[in-house]
Amino acid sequence: MDCFFAAVEMRDNPALRHIPIAIGGSREARGVISTCNYPARVFGVRSAMPTHQALKLCPHLTLLKGNMEKYRIASQQIRQIFQRYTDKVEPLSLDEAYLDVSDCKMFAGSATLIAENIRQTIKHETGLTASAGVAPNKFLAKIASDENKPDGIFVITPNQVEHFVATLPLKKLPGVGAKTAERLAKLGLHLCADIQTAPLATLIKHFGSMADSLLKRSQGIDEREVFHNVQRKSIGIETTVEHDLTEFTACVAALDALLPKLALRLEKYQSSSAGQYSPINKIGVKLKFSDFRQTTVEKQGLSLTLDQLLPLLEEAWQRRQQHSVRLVGVQIGFNTGVLQQLNLPFE
CATH class of the missing domain: 3.30.1490.100 (DNA polymerase, Y-family, little finger domain)
Structure with a gap:
C-alpha cells in the first residue's frame, strides 16, 4: 500500500490530500514518524525519522496521532480482496504482503493482469492505492514493488531477470544495510554484476555466511516459498x-x-x-x-x-x-x- 496510514487519513479527510502530513509524534512531545505522505517526502521527511528532525525539514508539517484500529480494519478489507485470487498470502505487515498466484486461473493465469486487477479492486472498494511488483520470486517482487510507487506496477519477467539484477545496486538487496553497503563499496562492489565476478574467497572472508545470500540474490535467485500459514513471532x-x-x-x-x-x-x-x-x-x-x-x-x-x-x-x-x-x-x-x-x- 502507498503511505498506508497517511493514505487512510487522506481518504477520510480530503482536506489533508495536498498538504504534508505525517502519522506519529507531536510538536510538544518527542517521538518518531510512523508514516508520511508524498508531499511530506518532497521535504525529506521519512518513516522512522525523529519528529523534531521532520519538523526542521518541513516546519508546516501536519502531525496526526493516528488510529490503529481504523488501519487494521482497512488492512483486513484488503486481505479479504487478496483471498479472492489466491489463498497463498504471506502478510509482512498491515500494508504489505506476498501473493503466490501460480495457481490462479483468472486472466488466463497472467500474473501481471491479476496484479493490475487487484490494484483496481483495492482502489474501487477502499479508496486507497496500492503498488505491485510482479516477478518470478519474492526477492525480485519486493524490489519491483518499489519501482513505480505510488499507484504503479512494475513487472520483471523470467527472461528479464538477468539484465535487471546485473544493474541492481547492492544496497537494494534484502539484508544489505548501510554498513554492509559501505563495506561492499570499499571492495569495489556496487552492483549485483560486481558480486557475480568477485572471488568467492573474498566474499567469504569479509561477509561469512552472508556470502551465499549475496551470490544468490545477485543472480536473481530466491528459493523461498510464499508461506501463508504465518504464526506471529x-x-x-x-x-x-x-x-x-x-x-x-x-x-x-x-x-x-x-x-x-x-x-x-x-x-x-x-x-x-x-x-x-x-x-x-x-x-x-x-x-x-x-x-x-x-x-x-x-x-x-x-x-x-x-x-x-x-x-x-x-x-x-x-x-x-x-x-x-x-x-x-x-x-x-x-x-x-x-x-x-x-x-x-x-x-
Missing part, C-alpha cells in the same frame, strides 16, 4: 519518553507503565487466535539511548512481571555508556514451532 510495546531519562528508577517506572498495555495486546492476540497461540519463548527489554544506539536484553523462562524484568533492564542500562535513555520497550518472543492453549503469564 513476537508482541511488543515501547515508548519514546518526553525527556531523556538519566536515572535507573525513572526507567523502572517507564517499564512498569508499559506492562498493562502489553497485557492488553496479548489479550487481543488471544481473542484473534481462537484461544491458541505459540507459547512464549523469551521476554526482552529494549532501551534506546540519547546517541540513538539501542540494545535489547532477552531471557527465556521468565514471567512477565516487573520483578522478573528488572535484571534485564539493569543489564541494558549498564550498556548506556553514560548516555541517557530516550526509549523504553518490552517484548515477548513466541516459539513458532508449536501451538498451545493461551495462559497469560501475568501474576
Whole structure:
C-alpha cells in the first residue's frame, strides 16, 4: 500500500490530500514518524525519522496521532480482496504482503493482469492505492514493488531477470544495510554484476555466511516459498519518553507503565487466535539511548512481571555508556514451532 496510514487519513479527510502530513509524534512531545505522505517526502521527511528532525525539514508539517484500529480494519478489507485470487498470502505487515498466484486461473493465469486487477479492486472498494511488483520470486517482487510507487506496477519477467539484477545496486538487496553497503563499496562492489565476478574467497572472508545470500540474490535467485500459514513471532510495546531519562528508577517506572498495555495486546492476540497461540519463548527489554544506539536484553523462562524484568533492564542500562535513555520497550518472543492453549503469564 502507498503511505498506508497517511493514505487512510487522506481518504477520510480530503482536506489533508495536498498538504504534508505525517502519522506519529507531536510538536510538544518527542517521538518518531510512523508514516508520511508524498508531499511530506518532497521535504525529506521519512518513516522512522525523529519528529523534531521532520519538523526542521518541513516546519508546516501536519502531525496526526493516528488510529490503529481504523488501519487494521482497512488492512483486513484488503486481505479479504487478496483471498479472492489466491489463498497463498504471506502478510509482512498491515500494508504489505506476498501473493503466490501460480495457481490462479483468472486472466488466463497472467500474473501481471491479476496484479493490475487487484490494484483496481483495492482502489474501487477502499479508496486507497496500492503498488505491485510482479516477478518470478519474492526477492525480485519486493524490489519491483518499489519501482513505480505510488499507484504503479512494475513487472520483471523470467527472461528479464538477468539484465535487471546485473544493474541492481547492492544496497537494494534484502539484508544489505548501510554498513554492509559501505563495506561492499570499499571492495569495489556496487552492483549485483560486481558480486557475480568477485572471488568467492573474498566474499567469504569479509561477509561469512552472508556470502551465499549475496551470490544468490545477485543472480536473481530466491528459493523461498510464499508461506501463508504465518504464526506471529513476537508482541511488543515501547515508548519514546518526553525527556531523556538519566536515572535507573525513572526507567523502572517507564517499564512498569508499559506492562498493562502489553497485557492488553496479548489479550487481543488471544481473542484473534481462537484461544491458541505459540507459547512464549523469551521476554526482552529494549532501551534506546540519547546517541540513538539501542540494545535489547532477552531471557527465556521468565514471567512477565516487573520483578522478573528488572535484571534485564539493569543489564541494558549498564550498556548506556553514560548516555541517557530516550526509549523504553518490552517484548515477548513466541516459539513458532508449536501451538498451545493461551495462559497469560501475568501474576
